[in-house]
Ligand code: 5GP
């Protein structure tokens with residue numbers, strides 16, 4: 037998708053603070069971090085949300101989870117972190133290119149959702 041902001045970041049057309057890149061995925065720091073460690077990992081191929089994911093996306097989606105711990109530790113989240121994928125209106129997804137948030141830092145994060 038030529039006008040997708042995260043596709044442009046993955047192609048280097050919009051600058052970002054890169055964390056990691058390989059043939060399937062691209063990781064970069066969130067522009068508006070909510071914790072000392074907050075970066076995003078995306079499939080390089082455009083897919084709007086988890087609703088559109090299918091078997092062909094498994095290599096990228098699997099790579100994202102398989103790399104999360106290593107990259108989180110390298111970024112300083114050495115005692116735990118949280119992974120989030122927001123999907124659609126109810127999930128309050130803002131950017132419609134699948135992205136895994138990796139959020140952590142020295143302090144314990146707030147509870148996940150209010151009951
Ligand atoms: P969502 O709410 O869709 O799960 O999260 C989108 C995330 O993308 C937000 O945390 C937001 O700060 C981040 N973001 C939006 N635009 C940009 C950008 O141009 N560059 C970077 N690095 N992050 C962005």
Ligand code: ZN
Nearest residue numbers: 040043082133
């Ligand atoms: Zn995209």
